[in-house]
Amino acid sequence: MRGRKQKLSKRQLQEERAGYLFVIPNFIGILIFVALPILFSLVLGFTKWNPMQGLSAIEFAGLENFGRMVSDERLKTALLNNLIYTVAYVPISVSLALVIAVLLNNYVFCKVPLRLMCFMPYISAMVSVAYVWLILLNPEGGPVNSVLASLGVKNLPGWFTKSNSALAGIILMSIWHDAGYYMILFLAALQGLSKEVYESARVDGANGLQVFFRITVPMLASHILFVSILATINSFKVFDQINVLTEGGPGYSTNVLVYCIYHYAFREHNIGYASAVAVLLFVIIMVVSAVQVKLKEKYTL
Amino acid sequence: METKVKTMTQRCIATLLVGALALACIFPFLWMVSASFKNEVDVMEFPIRLIPRTVNWNNYATVWLKSDFPNYYRNSLIVTGITLVGTIFLSTTAAYGFARLKFRGKNLIFGVYLATLMVPVQVTLLPKYIYFGQLHLNNTFYALILPGIFSAFNTFLMRQYYEGIPYELTEAAQIDGAGHFRIFWQIMLPLTKSGFVTLLLFSFTWTWNDYINPLIYCNKEELLTLTVGLQRFQQAQSTHYALIMAGCTLALAPLILLFLFTQKYFIESFASSGVKG
Structure with missing residues (x-):
């Protein structure tokens, strides 16, 4: 009896040793390259530092950076632009994705090639497709404006060259790029729905629209919520297309939070203030994530 | 009717x-x-x-012969290749540890993983920039590869696949005297091929398409990968649209071709990420 117990604990010790061997190499890297930078980023927001002067020039600045935010026009515009971006991008891309997913799942012929075509933009590098869009939306002779002109549109949009249309161009391109991904998520969710409810709805003579709004949408409620929050978080991370196409301009018209971080750190060499903006981004994303966790509990996704 | x-x-x-x-x-x-x-x-x-x-065809000839495109390609292949091998090894082993082995401090360590999952890379760009500067890693491939191979997301993803394997299978092997590494190698990996493919396609796509990390940590001309390289190329050509489109096509081709031939796996992989993540 005693011998057996000893043997068991030897096995447990062995298992523990194996556990550390399997996990520690990765954990050390995660600590160094992910966890510590997160803590460091929170500290940096309270400092003043120009990296050109070396690490010794770093000094504690208290809440100064956060005080400066209040009167920072660029940052205020960036926040507003981020909100506009979110309010346009999230509902349009998510509802478009849902409608396409339902049509693909229930109605369409040639489902596989159509699904492939819709998903293709998402796996393409944003930088490459951004340059294609730059030419497509060229106000002088670009294909999109040429089509609009031949349809008789008088005031052709200047897209990325005008401050009143640049953000719209960025949003349009982002929806084009990402909607296919949200569609794939909905398609996976639709496959999990029971067929019986649909059968009985058809027996009762419900039409397609009724089925969509009274059955599909309520049954997918938790997924719609999850995808919307994912899209919201993504909308606060937008950067690539803006740095490539407009560099925040014309004027401040396409400044967003991540672009501000980049601009303050690498154009104005003010790492402290840029980090304070990063802390602001961190807080926003944490709030959105907290909402997600709360709602997840409620709907038990 | x-x-x-x-x-x-x-x-x-x-x-x-x-x-x-x-x-x-x-x-x-x-x-x-x-x-x-x-x-x-x-x-x-x-x-x-x-x-x-x-x-x-001249546009392609010009892009390939008169710009640094071959170099960008090579750099992208090196960075993506090493990152893939590294992250596959490190995430699958750690995931096995978290999914199947009991050890003290496991919950605490896994808590750190979960906490980092919520924080986007955009938040930690600057601390990493300073850090890499101190370690003299900026403008080396290490600045792209090291943060790429240690991935909490990949570990989390694989852990979910390993948790789904019935314990009877591994216990039988254990009774036969197999060690944990053998169980991992001969039972876990072959039984979670779909998870492995997901990890592979995911990491490949993210690393190949990554723009913000190379832009900040590795932007010396001879070390540029395709994304930032394409940006430099576009800035040099400005209005030579046919050339720029040839460059974009070359930059996109590898991933798009891979996608066209393995679209079923791609779509399943990305679909599973959303439901689980």
Whole structure:
């Protein structure tokens, strides 16, 4: 009896040793390259530092950076632009994705090639497709404006060259790029729905629209919520297309939070203030994530 | 019979509608490839002509021979290749530890993983920039590879696959005297092939398409990967659209071709990420 117990604990010790061997190499890297930078980023927001002067020039600045935010026009515009971006991008891309997913799942012929075509933009590098869009939306002779002109549109949009249309161009391109991904998520969710409810709805003579709004949408409620929050978080991370196409301009018209971080750190060499903006981004994303966790509990996704 | 006719017309309308949207999704790609074969003067012609009047290969020759594109390609291949091998090894082993082994401090360590999952890379760009500066890693491939191979997300993803394997299978092997590494190698990995493919396609896509990390940590001309390289190329060419489109086509080709041939796996992988993550 005693011998057996000893043997068991030897096995447990062995298992523990194996556990550390399997996990520690990765954990050390995660600590160094992910966890510590997160803590460091929170500290940096309270400092003043120009990296050109070396690490010794770093000094504690208290809440100064956060005080400066209040009167920072660029940052205020960036926040507003981020909100506009979110309010346009999230509902349009998510509802478009849902409608396409339902049509693909229930109605369409040639489902596989159509699904492939819709998903293709998402796996393409944003930088490459951004340059294609730059030419497509060229106000002088670009294909999109040429089509609009031949349809008789008088005031052709200047897209990325005008401050009143640049953000719209960025949003349009982002929806084009990402909607296919949200569609794939909905398609996976639709496959999990029971067929019986649909059968009985058809027996009762419900039409397609009724089925969509009274059955599909309520049954997918938790997924719609999850995808919307994912899209919201993504909308606060937008950067690539803006740095490539407009560099925040014309004027401040396409400044967003991540672009501000980049601009303050690498154009104005003010790492402290840029980090304070990063802390602001961190807080926003944490709030959105907290909402997600709360709602997840409620709907038990 | 009547309902059948109705659903038939419904299906046709739906196919047309989705077909139009799908065309809008791939139109920029078609236009890009078409323009890459055109003479510069024909790029903006209207009405749009997708099949070029004359097929002009010179754009590709110019991009490949007179710019640093071959170099960008090589750099992207090196960074993506090493990152893939590294992250596959490190995430699958750690995931096995978290999923199947008992050890003290496991919950605490896993808590750190979960906490980091919520924080986007954009938040930690600057601390890493300072850090890499101190370690003299900026403007080396290490600055891209090291943060790429240690991935909490990949570990989390694989852990979920390993948790789904019945304990009976591993216990039987254990009774036969197999060690944990053998169980991992001979039972876990072969039984979670779909998870492995997901990890592979995911990491490949993220690393190949990554723009913000190379932009900040590794932007010396000879070390540029395709994304930032393409940006430099575009800035140098500015309005030479046919050349830029040839560059974009070259930059996108590897991933798009891989996607076209393995689209089923791609779509399953990305679908599972959302439901689980």
